[in-house]
Amino acid sequence: MKTIFERGAAGRRAFVPPRSGVEPRPIEELIPDSARRREPPRLPEVSEPELVRHYVNLSKRNFDLDSGFYPLGSCTMKHNPRLHERVAALPGNARLHPLQDPARAQGALELMWNLQEALAAVSGLPHVSLQPSAGSHGELAGLLLTRAYHEDRGETRTKVLTPDTAHGTNPATVTMAGLEVVKVGTAADGGVDLDDLRAKADEDVACLMLTNPNTLGLFDGRIEEIAEVVHGVGATLYYDGANLNAVMGIVRPGDMGFDIVHFNLHKTFTQPHGGGGPGSGPIACSDRIEPYLMTPRVVRGEDGFDLDYERPKSIGRLRGFQGNYGTFVRAYAYIRSLGGDGLREASEVAVLNANYLKARLAELAELLPAAFDRACAHEFCLSGAPMKRQLGIGTLDLAKRLLDHGYHPPTIYFPLLVEEALLVEPTETETKETLDAFAEAIAAILAEAAADPEVARTAPHSAPVRRLDEAGAARRPRIRQQLDRTEDP
Amino acid sequence: MSRYTAITEADREAMLEAIGVASVADLFDAVPPALRMGSGLDLPEGMAEQEVFAHLRELAERNVSAESEVSFLGAGMYDAYVPALIDMLVERSEFLTPYTPYQPEISQGGLQVMFEYQTAISELTALPVSNASVYDGPSALAAAGYVAKLANGRGRFVVSRGVHPHARQTLATLARGYGIEVVETPLRDGITDGDAWREAIDADTAAVFLQQPNFLGAIEDVAALAAAAAEPVVVCSCDPQTLGVLRPPGECGVEIAVGEGQTLGNRLDFGGPSFGFFAASEDHLRRMPGRIAGETVDLDGNRGFVLTLQTREQHIRRERATSNICTSQALNALAGVVYLSWLGRRGIVELGELLATLAAHTRERLLELSGVTALHEQPVAREFAVRLPVADLAAVRRVVDRCQAAGVNPGHPLGGEYPEYGDGLLVALSEQRTAADVELLATVLGAALAAEREGAVA
Numbered sequence: 001m002k003t004i005f006e007r008g009a010a011g012r013r014a015f016v017p018p019r020s021g022v023e024p025r026p027i028e029e030l031i032p033d034s035a036r037r038r039e040p041p042r043l044p045e046v047s048e049p050e051l052v053r054h055y056v057n058l059s060k061r062n063f064d065l066d067s068g069f070y071p072l073g074s075c076t077m078k079h080n081p082r083l084h085e086r087v088a089a090l091p092g093n094a095r096l097h098p099l100q101d102p103a104r105a106q107g108a109l110e111l112m113w114n115l116q117e118a119l120a121a122v123s124g125l126p127h128v129s130l131q132p133s134a135g136s137h138g139e140l141a142g143l144l145l146t147r148a149y150h151e152d153r154g155e156t157r158t159k160v161l162t163p164d165t166a167h168g169t170n171p172a173t174v175t176m177a178g179l180e181v182v183k184v185g186t187a188a189d190g191g192v193d194l195d196d197l198r199a200k201a202d203e204d205v206a207c208l209m210l211t212n213p214n215t216l217g218l219f220d221g222r223i224e225e226i227a228e229v230v231h232g233v234g235a236t237l238y239y240d241g242a243n244l245n246a247v248m249g250i251v252r253p254g255d256m257g258f259d260i261v262h263f264n265l266h267k268t269f270t271q272p273h274g275g276g277g278p279g280s281g282p283i284a285c286s287d288r289i290e291p292y293l294m295t296p297r298v299v300r301g302e303d304g305f306d307l308d309y310e311r312p313k314s315i316g317r318l319r320g321f322q323g324n325y326g327t328f329v330r331a332y333a334y335i336r337s338l339g340g341d342g343l344r345e346a347s348e349v350a351v352l353n354a355n356y357l358k359a360r361l362a363e364l365a366e367l368l369p370a371a372f373d374r375a376c377a378h379e380f381c382l383s384g385a386p387m388k389r390q391l392g393i394g395t396l397d398l399a400k401r402l403l404d405h406g407y408h409p410p411t412i413y414f415p416l417l418v419e420e421a422l423l424v425e426p427t428e429t430e431t432k433e434t435l436d437a438f439a440e441a442i443a444a445i446l447a448e449a450a451a452d453p454e455v456a457r458t459a460p461h462s463a464p465v466r467r468l469d470e471a472g473a474a475r476r477p478r479i480r481q482q483l484d485r486t487e488d489p
Numbered sequence: 490m491s492r493y494t495a496i497t498e499a500d501r502e503a504m505l506e507a508i509g510v511a512s513v514a515d516l517f518d519a520v521p522p523a524l525r526m527g528s529g530l531d532l533p534e535g536m537a538e539q540e541v542f543a544h545l546r547e548l549a550e551r552n553v554s555a556e557s558e559v560s561f562l563g564a565g566m567y568d569a570y571v572p573a574l575i576d577m578l579v580e581r582s583e584f585l586t587p588y589t590p591y592q593p594e595i596s597q598g599g600l601q602v603m604f605e606y607q608t609a610i611s612e613l614t615a616l617p618v619s620n621a622s623v624y625d626g627p628s629a630l631a632a633a634g635y636v637a638k639l640a641n642g643r644g645r646f647v648v649s650r651g652v653h654p655h656a657r658q659t660l661a662t663l664a665r666g667y668g669i670e671v672v673e674t675p676l677r678d679g680i681t682d683g684d685a686w687r688e689a690i691d692a693d694t695a696a697v698f699l700q701q702p703n704f705l706g707a708i709e710d711v712a713a714l715a716a717a718a719a720e721p722v723v724v725c726s727c728d729p730q731t732l733g734v735l736r737p738p739g740e741c742g743v744e745i746a747v748g749e750g751q752t753l754g755n756r757l758d759f760g761g762p763s764f765g766f767f768a769a770s771e772d773h774l775r776r777m778p779g780r781i782a783g784e785t786v787d788l789d790g791n792r793g794f795v796l797t798l799q800t801r802e803q804h805i806r807r808e809r810a811t812s813n814i815c816t817s818q819a820l821n822a823l824a825g826v827v828y829l830s831w832l833g834r835r836g837i838v839e840l841g842e843l844l845a846t847l848a849a850h851t852r853e854r855l856l857e858l859s860g861v862t863a864l865h866e867q868p869v870a871r872e873f874a875v876r877l878p879v880a881d882l883a884a885v886r887r888v889v890d891r892c893q894a895a896g897v898n899p900g901h902p903l904g905g906e907y908p909e910y911g912d913g914l915l916v917a918l919s920e921q922r923t924a925a926d927v928e929l930l931a932t933v934l935g936a937a938l939a940a941e942r943e944g945a946v947a
Contacts, residue, residue, distance in 0.1 A: 001597075001792075004605050004830050015836035017843050018570075021924030022850045027734055030845045032868055035701075035708050037736050040838045041612040044830045051830055052574055055602075059583035062598035066582030075588050079493050083538050085580060088758075091556035092549030098760030099564055099901050100553060101886075104893065107551030108759050121531045133624040133761070134816040136803070144666050172803035172813035176635065178667035181808040219519040249530045251520050266816060274820030275599040276589040276780060277622070278762030294662075309905075316662035320565060320627040320655040320749070321760025333545055339535030342491040348513050349494045355516055356504040375508075375516050403595050411591075414804070431495040432504060458788075463594035466787040470593075473785035473797040477774065479618060480608040 001061065004054050005481045008046035042483045061464045062275070063408055069434050071357075073379045073411035073423025074167065074215060076245045076267035078346075081337070084270060084330035093329055098321035102306045108325065109305035112298045115332045116282075122244070122343065123261045124254025125284035131294045131323040135242055136169040138262030138281030139209070141294060143177035144315045145260060145285065146207045146236045148292040152313065157206035157235070163192055165216055165415045167242060170209045179206060186417060190372040191220040194229070201233045211240040212256065213247070213377035215415045217354065217423070227257025236260060236289070244268045245427070246351055246378035249344025253284075260285045265324075269331035280327035294318055349428035350378040353435060357426050360439035367391065367446055371418045378427070382410075384420035391446065392453040395420040398445060400467065401459040405441040491535065555757065558893060559926050561851075563872050563917020564704070564901040565626065565653050566760065569730065569752040570921050572831050575824050584823055589780070589816070593795045594787075599819065600794035603782035606826035613732045613829065613837075614746040615739030616768040621780040622822035623814060626749025627656035629765030630698060630726050631663045632778045632812060633745040636769070637696030637722035638669060639776045639811060646671045646696050647689045647721070649681040649714075651703030654906040656726060660698065669695065679707040679865020679874070687717045696722040699743075701735060705903075706848070706872035706915065707865050708735070715742030722773075729753055729766065731870040733832075734841030738768075745769045752919075754828030755821050764818035764825060775801060778812030780819075840920060844871040847918040851927045855916065858935045864903075864913050872917040874903060874910070879941055881911045887944075889914070891937035892930075899934050 027036065046054070063070075070077035088094065096108055116128035132138040143160065150157045159182045160174040171181045182200050185193040192210070201208075208230045213219040220226065230237045239258040245268045247253075253261045265271045266279035273279070285293065295314045296307040307322070338346060358370060358380045367390060371381040384395035393401075399409035399422075411423040426435055449456050460466065490496070496504070501513070510516060517525070536544070555568040562568070578584060583598060590596030603621040610619035623629045630653075634646055646664060648657055650673055661671050674685045680703065690697060697718045702708050715723045725743040727735075730752045738746035751763035769777060775798060783797030803810040832840060852873045855861050860878025877885055882904030892899045903913030916930075 001601065003601065003608070004826070005608060008833075013833050013835060014572075014831045015833060015840075017836070017839045018920055018923075020843060020847055020920075020922070022846055022927070024842070025846050025849065027842050027845060030849050030868060031708065031734055031870065034710060034712065035736050035868070037732070037734055037838075040733060040834050041609075041615075041737070043609060043612060043832065043834045043837055045833050045835070046830060048574065048831070051827070052577075055578050055827060056581070058598040058601055059578070059581045060598065061596075061601070062583040062587055063592070063595035064583045065586035070587070072588060072591075077588065080586055081493065081538075083542060085585075087542060087545040087549070089576075089756075090546060090549040092552040092554050094756040094758060095554040095556045095568065096552045096759040097555060097560060097562045097568065097757050097898075098566055099562055100759075100898075101890070101893065104553035105759065107548035110551070111545075111548050118532055133628070133818075134814070136813040136815045137624065137628075140663075140666075140813060144662065147666065168803035168805070168807050168810070169813050169815050171808035172806070172810040175808045175810070176663070176667065176813050219517070221519040221521060224521060224524070247520075250517060250526060251524050252526060255524050255526075264816075272585045272820075273588040273816075274818075275584055275587050275596075275602075275823070276819035277817045278764075278819075278821055279816035280762075295658075315665075317655060317658045318628065318662060319659055319761075320625050320653070324624075324761040325759035326756070326762050329545065333541050335532065336536055336541050336544060337538070338491055338493075340530030340532035342535040343530060343532070345491055345494060349496050351516050352496065352501065352504055352508075352513055355508045355510075359504075359508045375510070375518060399592070400594070403592065408587075408595070409592060428494050428496075432500045460594050464597050465594055465791055465793040466789055468593050468787050468793045468795050469785045470795050470797070473783040473795050474799070477781075477797055478784040479604070479774075479781050479797065480611045481604070483608075483612070 003481055004044045005483060007050055007054060008044050010045055012045045012047050014046060014048040014051050068406050069430060069438055070408040071410050071424050071426045072408060073425040074242055076425060076427060078270060078427040079429035080270050080272040084333045087333050088326045088329045106304050109298055111332055112328055113300060113305055115328050118335045119263055119282055119284055122248055123284040124252025125261055125286055127290040127293060128282055128284045129293045130282040130328055131318055132281040132283060133319055133324050134279040135262055135264045135281045136173055137318060138283045139169055139173040140176060141283050141318055142238045142260040142262060143173055143179060145289050145292045148315050149289055150206055157204055159205045161200060161205055161208040164417055165214050166209060167215060167240060170240060190216045190218040191222055192226055194222060194225060197229055201229050203233055205233055205235040207236045207238050209238045209240060211243050213243045216372060216381045217376040217379040218372055219377050223256045242267060246347055248347040249340060250347055259289055265327045265331040270334045271327040271330050278324050278327060280324045346428045353426045353428060353430060354378050354380055357435045357439060361442060364443060364446060379423055379425035381418050382422040383418050384422060388420055391449040393449045393456040395422055397456040401445045401456040403460040404462045407438060407441060558896050558898050559929055560898040561900045561916045561930060562898045564915055565749055566751045566757055567917055568919040568921055571754055571756055575754045575827050578827055579820055579824055584820060590796060597794060600782045602823050602826060604784060604794050606822050609826050609829045610766045610768050613729060614768040615737035616746055617771050618774045619768040620777045621782055622818045623765040623767055623779050624818060625761060625763055625765045626726060627653060627659040629747035629767050630656040631659040632767060633724040633747050634660050634664060634696055636773055636776045638667060640722060641695055643693045643695035644669055645694045647694050648673055648698040650676050651681050652698050652700040652726060653704050679705050679867045680709050681714055686714060690718050690721060694721040696724050698724045700726040702728060702870045705865060705874040706869045707867035708870060711741040730844060731841050733837035734845060735870060745773060750825045754824035762818055762821050764821035776811045779814050779817050843920050844918055847922060848873055851916060851918060854927055854931050858931060864910060872915060874913050874915050876912045877914055879912055884941060885912060885914060888937045888941050891940055892933045895933045897930050897933040899930060
């Protein structure tokens with residue numbers, strides 16, 4: 001499809017400047033020569049109808065959660081209630097300036113306070129900051145807090161332990177925080193290798209970052225021993241909340257021994273994923289970490305709610321203003337809709353759905369076995385290795401053929417330690433019929449590949465484009481449109 | 490059963506049987522019994538959609554928004570108009586509900602939007618490469634610091650006091666993490682003090698940071714300040730709505746241009762979500778944070794778009810990634826490129842002219858008020874600072890409070906972030922303000938100042 005820069009014609013416009021009632025002045029009188037732009041940026045020149053048609057047509061070249069099943073492991077693609085868009089758009093939220101006097105933003109601050117309380121209840125940790133804007137941002141906050149905590153005790157610790165199953169954001173965050181990654185192995189049952197952990201846990205370790213249930217979709221039942229080892233050397237335990245959707249109302253990270261937790265409001269709490277954001281990554285922490293939390297903090301006083309900037313031990317701020325407030329509104333609406341019992345039910349059904357789909361797919365275990373043969377949490381990991389050997393189609397081919405069946409594929413080639421991995425997360429908002437149909441589609445693709453693997457190897461066949469040359473794109477990056485110089489308007 | 494789940498009793502029985510367990514509780518066997526929650530979550534009971542709406546509406550009505558007062562509040566976010574077509578596009582399921590385009594064949598819409606966005610930001614900043622967005626303006630500035638550290642490995646940042654306080658604070662938080670010292674240089678006459686700036690920059694300076702217009706609304710001589718920093722990476726935070734009339738950073742010797750994208754089609758939302766833009770010279774391309782879309786072809790030779798240069802990123806490179814960012818602000822960046830296309834090549838200039846005219850007019854009008862003086866005499870583009878004839882920050886806040894009681898928010902008191910300007914007020918214009926609004930501001934502010942004087946006498 002043409003780009004917006006390839007549409008339109010010189011002189012067309014969608015924008016008409018409003019009449020301010022102020023006498024126009026020549027720009028030369030207002031802005032000095034040295035600071036003035038000579039040539040306008042070559043933005044498109046299109047009418048409003050052209051603009052609308054272009055972007056509506058582009059939207060039709062996207063697959064989306066409202067149209068079909070999206071079992072993308074580790075991303076919790078659950079239904080996004082439309083109520084949330086409506087309440088976020090109320091003028092009292094949408095047109096509220098972040099620097100409004102707190103006395104005139106009491107509704108917003110109360111909402112943030114209530115959300116913090118709810119996240120504290122879910123995590124079992126008393127103090128919450130909503131500021132980070134994504135999971136990885138929350139991770140960075142967590143490591144900077146850990147660092148500040150150790151430094152305040154006169155300790156310099158340089159290493160952070162991460163399991164080899166960790167999300168890529170964990171090790172990347174460690175580096176950004178100026179610390180060093182030490183990998184911990186995985187035991188035969190898919191949990192943390194305790195012997196390896198004991199060998200690596202020493203007085204230089206600042207923190208262990210852990211996802212539980214982990215990225216294989218397995219709950220690590222040895223979490224109490226893990227916590228004991230980590231706390232035994234004086235390190236903190238960080239909970240990557242990407243998989244929190246499995247345990248709400250069932251077990252709290254705080255009770256497992258975690259000191260710091262991040263939440264992904266765009267996963268667990270229904271903030272729409274937006275094609276890659278906006279997200280939100282609030283964190284919760286224990287009493288000993290609280291003094292270092294980011295500024296400002298929402299506080300409750302006798303005269304109502306306020307923002308507290310006077311925090312001498314705080315690590316400071318991680319972004320502007322108070323965070324992605326619009327995502328707080330949506331998450332809060334979700335929590336009030338479900339209540340405590342509803343959140344627990346969401347986790348129970350998420351786990352039930354995952355185990356059911358895993359059981360359905362067990363019929364195909366000769367080709368597509370589960371990586372670990374035990375009950376899973378809200379997601380499970382399959383290996384396409386036998387399928388590749390026996391049918392000659394890899395996980396990528398299976399994923400691409402699923403596109404033709406109208407499904408978004410699972411996460412593929414992650415976690416790294418499983419050969420030809422597929423990570424499947426159905427979420428609680430899908431029906432049994434959808435799960436059955438998906439299992440049947442996978443069976444049909446495998447049967448088809450047994451007869452003719454070429455169909456899958458060359459899939460997709462019904463998408464707007466066929467497989468794309470990604471290597472070529474990286475070798476010769478074309479990341480913007482080259483525009484011709486045209487006459488000044 | 491909650492309204493967002495669909496598993497009936499009959500479904501549950503059939504599913505448990507297929508799994509081979511007796512109850513859902515059995516699925517949680519791995520959780521040590523001692524850790525399991527004994528009672529339910531301590532949260533209010535769930536509510537019907539109507540009840541949730543009523544509750545949220547009640548909370549929202551307790552906020553005073555730009556809908557219910559005439560607002561001259563800015564300082565980093567502005568009451569810019571969001572065109573109706575953006576509301577429609579960002580609500581479309583196809584843009585609202587997918588995730589990062591890991592499967593490009595069914596994500597061509599989102600990927601092409603990123604490519605168009607990158608092109609528009611490149612054009613706006615006159616820099617050759619742009620990523621597909623970061624969290625917000627302040628985090629974009631901090632991310633630029635990290636790119637500079639990766640580029641030259643030096644140990645020091647020099648930042649002008651004209652840079653937004655939140656951006657300076659964010660930079661300081663992150664720089665402490667990876668061990669870089671941050672040195673702040675003062676303002677003189679409302680702009681970066683050139684002598685202090687030159688003095689602060691040494692051979693160990695990794696990057697220097699500016700803002701255009703700066704936090705006080707003043708237009709800086711970016712080219713001269715950049716020229717004084719030949720060795721380090723020059724980073725400039727820009728107000729995108731003024732880039733139709735202000736010389737773009739790429740023509741001023743700036744290597745990395747960042748900024749807050751809120752005014753480009755995004756709502757105020759009490760501070761977010763919006764997006765941060767990040768554009769750079771070619772040599773920083775492989776160190777850029779975040780997603781980048783690239784043009785390529787499919788097996789049939791047809792044009793298509795993919796995420797590219799992913800070996801920079803955390804999901805491939807892990808601890809050797811150039812940033813940890815994963816989810817950013819794709820939907821807000823979509824609003825950004827639609828907004829820039831809506832403005833178009835002429836509109837971006839007309840808007841800049843309108844804002845500059847409104848700002849100049851409002852400044853002159855307020856300086857007519859008794860005792861109000863300019864905090865600086867520099868040219869401005871959309872925002873300016875004045876000194877009120879009152880003693881301190883507390884008095885400025887009282888004046889602002891009086892204005893707000895009369896339905897006008899006159900701006901942001903400066904004394905919190907800038908104790909040296911305890912009597913300062915930062916006044917911002919959006920294109921939604923009119924001459925009549927400015928007259929109202931002058932009347933209300935004049936009356937509030939008079940009342941404050943009387944209060945002081947009494």
